[in-house]
Amino acid sequence: MNNIEQGVVPAIKDEVTVALPASSKGPRRQLPEALALIIVLGAMIIFFTVTSPVFFTANNMLNMLTSIAVIGIMAVPGTILLVAGQVDLSVASAAAMCGMVTATLAENLGLGTAIFVGLAVGLLVGVINGFLVTVVGVNSLIVTLGGLATFFGIGQLIGGGQTVLVQGFRFLGTSRPFLNIPMPVIIFVLALIAGFIVLKYTVFGRQVYAIGANPVAARLVGIPSHRVIFIAFALSGMAAALAGLILVSQLGAASPNNARGYELLVVTAIVLGGASLSGGRGTIIGTFLGLMIIQVLGTGLTLLNVQSFWQNVATGVLLIIAVSSDRLRERFSSTG
């Protein structure tokens, strides 16, 4: 019976669509995703403001932005990738590995050179991921899942599993160069603006949406899909390195365990922000709202003295809610 249904359901849709004149279908609006996110975020902020006196203060707001900055920097190219129908799960371990590289080299080569090498390693990671996905043709989930384990292991090898202390590396993590705003927040905001402009106003951004929306059609209108995906992975690798260096600077030490599990938060934020796992949809504004929802939930629960274990549970549940709503959106907004 199953096979009968499979063969027939799309055909029914087809015929009905053709038979109906366009006007009788009426304008079927997509759910206003950003609005729904703003409402959720607003409700959470109101709730925590009422329940905790220190929540809605300028200081706490800045703290929240600072603690989400590292994840946010990785989520910007992550959004570009997911819109193109790709995913990078290796960002967190790549960040830790790049941090280890820089910390280990800092003593002998000097901080400047060490930072440069750390960023170059990040770029290399992106290039390898991009090569495997586009030229070799392996699914990005598998490639970067392998990368997740590999880079974590390399990070451990570099320091013999130990934490490496770094002296005098403060400007990326804890300096406040402008209006007393922490450096990571400044970098985060710049990354958001850059990502927003790239996705919305550049030809590259359009190519990203086109590849995610329909890879076959993208090829047939001449879009260089491989080049676009390759560049997006390279950006993701560099962002991971930058995030890793910020963490090292903030903690004054590099550990292979830095950023552990952040890939989950990155993907959660992006999907929560309305990006579709099947590609073709997603925005930087959505991702920003997704990041803030995660952070507000985390901070709020801390202020309410909820055990930190529960915060992990909350993040996981959030991811599942985000993916479920992605599927539901797809079902409601699909016309063919």
Add this chain to the structure above:
Amino acid sequence: MENSPRSKHVLSVRGIKKSFGGVKVLHGVDLNATAGRVVALLGENGAGKSTLVKIISGDYEPDAGEITIGSQTFSKLSPISAADLGIRMIYQEINDAGTLSVAENIFLGRLVSKNGFVQWRKMRQEAKRILEELEVDIDINARTSSLRVGERQVIEIARALSDSASLLVLDEPTAALSGDEVDRLFEFIDRLREKGTAMIYITHRLDELRRVADDVVVLRDGNLVLQGNAKEIDRSELVEAMVGSKIDDGGRPAQNKRNLNDEPVISMCDLSTLGAFENVNLSVFPGEVVALYGKVGSGISEVAEAAFGLQRASSGELKIQGKAPAKSPREAISKGVGLLPADRKREAAFLGLSSGKNLVAPFWSGVLGGTLWVNAKKERASFEKWREALRIRVSPSGAEQSISLLSGGNQQKVLLARWLNAGSQVLVLLEPTRGVDVGARQEIYSVIRELANSGVGILISTSDYEEVVQVADRAVVMSGGRMTRNLAYDEVSVLALTDASGG
């Protein structure tokens, strides 16, 4: 066989009517299926064959009429009740689980099991018995995807028959088969006939009819127009019943005068691609519409795709605008060739994106300029220009509206405008009006004619002969990967096309 007509009918439908959204598809159709006989259901695309069959399989609910199966009469069926009553469908596409074994596929969905464990030995024995009974020699342990298409189809039929089927419906089962696989399928159908299975065989190939069918029913525009014994009705009677008044070719376009000094924009000389087509000779001059006509699987779409650089030739010569063909879509586009793919949703439209973005998509590729910034104003202006020129019907927010909200015809206009906007001088159109309603179809034809008048060379591959008659200056007919006829302007007619394509 015996003369008690009532009891012989395994299935009998009476006065079936069905409409979709106000469009009447079936106007009261009757059909009988008899044990040990094959009834062929004939008709052109859109005649109502599939709708009728989907009512029998329970997928559609009829608006009126009754369905009698054995001694029970129903006003409608559900897929489950139809299956319970022994109705089995075989579609043209293979619907199996390719990674599993033949035996597992025969018992797909109802593996032989006991307490939740599969009884492999018993299942294999049973599968072997079924295949032996059907006199086919297929290894039951083979991985199904390693078999030929024809064998996989036989396995699907075996699956359908392995549990008390009383009626087998075959929907264009030969569409994907090669010549000797077709012969084998027909032998197989003969054996089923001897065993007393009732069959409905849907086709639009007249050449198969005499070989495989006992009775024939012809539908046209939702009406039963001819019924009789397949061995007695002659071919021309059938063609006339199928195409009806369309047989007089009223709608020929005015012939374009082509400049004899022009070089052809597409020229193929003994072009072959292994497994797709052989020795194709064809040329398209500027200002000309040339149609490649043939049935599904005749090789027409592969030939057309070759002109865009999607099919690599194994021998022969292909020249596009006098030069070597493109090696990639990017290169083809940069040389001024545009392709409208056959499958709009899968290959052409970006369904999640707006109509305006869909229209200017070739400009994002970087081969037509526009390398860094998107020019939203220009995008909207382009859309406005082509919206008016092609009468694309959209609501006021036009360019911003998702293309998925447009009707098939309007989507197709946007996708055609894509290449007009890119200024392509050579257009390759695959099934340009598939799934497009009649009104929009005429508009698309007049756009194609206007383009030709302005000097664009156009190659259309289509399996719709009316399209050829209405839009083409010349036609090349293909069947089984070979050219069967080259029709000049005066020779293009429904009869000539139908005849040369093998039915």
